[in-house]
Structure formats: C-alpha cells, structure tokens
Amino acid sequence: MRECEKLNNCSFVQCCDAYSKSTAARGFVNMYCKGSRMEACVRKKLSTKYGREIVPKNMMPNGSPLPQTSSADWDIKAKNYFKYL
Numbered sequence: 001m002r003e004c005e006k007l008n009n010c011s012f013v014q015c016c017d018a019y020s021k022s023t024a025a026r027g028f029v030n031m032y033c034k035g036s037r038m039e040a041c042v043r044k045k046l047s048t049k050y051g052r053e054i055v056p057k058n059m060m061p062n063g064s065p066l067p068q069t070s071s072a073d074w075d076i077k078a079k080n081y082f083k084y085l
C-alpha cells in the first residue's frame with residue numbers, strides 16, 4: 001500500500017518523538033497514512049482543499065483534537081470540517 005504524500009511534512013505525524021513512539025500513533029499511521037483510511041483523513045482533505053495552514057497541529061486524522069487538547073483556537077473550517085468538506 002502506498003503512503004500518504006503528506007506524510008513527511010504532516011505536522012501531526014512529525015510533531016514529536018513521543019508521538020512517533022506511541023502505540024496509538026502507530027495505529028493511526030497504519031490505518032490512515034499507510035492504510036485503507038488514507039483518503040478519509042480529515043487533515044488530508046482540509047489541507048488539499050484549503051491549504052495546510054488551516055490544519056491544526058493537534059487534529060487527529062479522524063478530525064477530533066488529540067486527547068487532553070482543545071479545538072478552541074481552530075479555524076472555523078477545521079472546527080466544522082463536516083460542513084466544509
């Protein structure tokens with residue numbers, strides 16, 4: 001299976017060592033970045049349609065904020081991605 005073309009520059013995947021070593025993160029990468037859910041990644045869809053600047057660093061591929069983080073500062077298109085995509 002091919003990899004997402006955004007993988008090397010994705011601020012979510014590349015954010016930190018702790019992230020890349022976590023089991024949950026590896027699950028996301030296998031499912032989305034290198035797997036069958038790739039085209040469903042909300043980050044990828046937002047970036048393609050509106051530019052990577054509006055994709056929040058703490059947005060997970062499923063469109064939710066990382067646990068213990070907030071979406072309060074997100075662009076309206078990111079916060080309400082289901083209306084804009």
Ligand code: SF4
Binds near residue numbers: 004005006007012033
């Ligand atoms: S999180 Fe989404 S945009 Fe980032 S590399 Fe994975 S599939 Fe691509």
